[in-house]
Amino acid sequence: MPGLPPPPPLGATALPPGTYDGTVVLVTGGGTGLGKAVAAEFARLGADLVIASRNEDRLRAARDELAALGGRVTAAVCDIRDADRVAEVFDAAREAYGLPGVLVNNAAANFPVPAEDMSPGAWRAVVDTTLTGTFLMTREFGRRHLAAGVPGSVIDIGASYAWTGGPGFAHGAAAKAGVKSLVETLAVEWGPYGIQVNGLVPGLMPHDDMTADIRGNLDPAGPLAARQPALRVGLPRELGWAATFLASPYARFITGHTLVVDGANWQRRGLVGAPVVTVREQMGRAAFDGGATSPRTPRADPPPSPRTPLGSPPT
Numbered sequence: 451m452p453g454l455p456p457p458p459p460l461g462a463t464a465l466p467p468g469t470y471d472g473t474v475v476l477v478t479g480g481g482t483g484l485g486k487a488v489a490a491e492f493a494r495l496g497a498d499l500v501i502a503s504r505n506e507d508r509l510r511a512a513r514d515e516l517a518a519l520g521g522r523v524t525a526a527v528c529d530i531r532d533a534d535r536v537a538e539v540f541d542a543a544r545e546a547y548g549l550p551g552v553l554v555n556n557a558a559a560n561f562p563v564p565a566e567d568m569s570p571g572a573w574r575a576v577v578d579t580t581l582t583g584t585f586l587m588t589r590e591f592g593r594r595h596l597a598a599g600v601p602g603s604v605i606d607i608g609a610s611y612a613w614t615g616g617p618g619f620a621h622g623a624a625a626k627a628g629v630k631s632l633v634e635t636l637a638v639e640w641g642p643y644g645i646q647v648n649g650l651v652p653g654l655m656p657h658d659d660m661t662a663d664i665r666g667n668l669d670p671a672g673p674l675a676a677r678q679p680a681l682r683v684g685l686p687r688e689l690g691w692a693a694t695f696l697a698s699p700y701a702r703f704i705t706g707h708t709l710v711v712d713g714a715n716w717q718r719r720g721l722v723g724a725p726v727v728t729v730r731e732q733m734g735r736a737a738f739d740g741g742a743t744s745p746r747t748p749r750a751d752p753p754p755s756p757r758t759p760l761g762s763p764p765t
């Protein structure tokens with residue numbers, strides 16, 4: 451069986467050349483992985499980019515890579531949990547190129563941990579980054595667009611466990627469910643002002659920048675592809691193409707929608723699922739000891755149990 455065909459090569463574009471000429475696109479987490487891939491597709495179509503995240507070295511390297519595609523690129527160090535810093539990033543963007551017309555909320559945090567072992571700080575690190583950070587960025591974008599009286603487009607990168615739940619990722623799944631709700635709420639609140647708000651969900655799209663925690667569950671050379679209806683994983687550029695379409699003039703009547711780019715993986719269901727294995731067992735953890743110790747998966751280490759990836763892939 452061939453599965454879903456591979457996409458066109460990297461560098462191909464579906465939209466007319468210059469679709470984003472004169473548009474400033476702000477991508478959070480644009481220095482790595484899927485954020486960088488999305489930023490690259492906007493750059494190919496003429497956008498000026500602002501990429502924002504915490505790690506200056508990674509941002510600098512990505513800035514140089516993205517600038518080689520032709521457009522102008524600014525890197526802004528920012529923890530999206532910090533509302534003041536978020537406002538400063540928009541000031542810097544405006545000063546450099548003008549008010550961003552497109553905001554891609556891609557930055558997020560995630561790591562596997564059984565809920566009963568999760569510390570309040572671990573919960574907050576993920577929820578504050580993924581949900582509150584997305585809100586703070588979006589609020590700043592909305593305020594400035596309302597004040598200026600100009601339309602704009604927001605794309606929130608989500609995950610399908612917003613619908614399904616994500617055993618082993620209680621914080622990440624709850625945060626992405628909140629993001630999906632924000633999309634649906636703000637599309638209505640801000641439609642009258644010409645601001646589109648959409649969600650965009652990647653399927654399993656492995657890349658070199660993934661944290662060890664996540665990568666451990668996504669081995670493209672392993673059984674992962676064979677477990678997807680598409681018989682392959684997604685390629686980061688496939689997310690980039692979808693993002694450039696959603697924010698383009700050809701998608702002006704699409705808002706409040708979340709588009710899933712995952713080869714129907716999240717809809718794969720049988721009447722009877724695989725035998726139940728608890729998250730603790732999947733992560734190779736001893737029985738819960740009442741909270742006396744709260745083990746943490748070392749981030750740099752190999753996956754806890756390569757033969758039993760967490761759950762039925764909650765992407």
Ligand SMILES: CCCCCCC/C=C/C(=O)SCCNC(=O)CCNC(=O)[C@H](O)C(C)(C)COP(=O)(O)OP(=O)(O)OC[C@H]1O[C@@H](n2cnc3c(N)ncnc32)[C@H](O)[C@@H]1OP(=O)(O)O
Pocket residue numbers: 558559560561562563569570571572573575576609622661663664667668745746747748749759760761762763764765
């Ligand atoms: C089945 C396959 C899985 C599919 C997943 C599909 C969805 C995919 C989503 C993503 O890929 S989202 C992007 C993932 N990338 C990142 O998360 C990159 C950024 N992440 C980080 O920088 C860290 O992971 C971080 C922890 C989120 C950083 O935040 P911060 O610097 O604020 O945190 P810390 O101060 O280091 O820690 C806060 C708190 O959290 C506890 N903690 C951190 N890591 C772990 C861990 N691996 N396991 C358990 N707990 C962890 C840490 O101990 C602190 O706790 P307290 O000391 O406050 O109790």
Ligand SMILES: NC(=O)C1=CN([C@@H]2O[C@H](COP(=O)(O)OP(=O)(O)OC[C@H]3O[C@@H](n4cnc5c(N)ncnc54)[C@H](OP(=O)(O)O)[C@@H]3O)[C@@H](O)[C@H]2O)C=CC1
Pocket residue numbers: 478479480481482483484485502503504505506508528529530531555556557558559560579583607608609610651652653654655656657659660661765
């Ligand atoms: N890859 C996949 O298969 C899937 C990914 N997703 C979603 O796609 C998006 C991108 O994921 P992916 O590229 O794989 O992950 P990465 O780990 O490569 O990217 C996460 C990015 O977020 C940035 N970031 C994290 N915390 C903060 C913060 N507090 N403030 C600012 N920036 C921050 C990181 O940069 P820095 O460290 O410099 O701050 C990094 O660039 C996420 O929303 C993720 O949930 C969803 C489903 C599947």
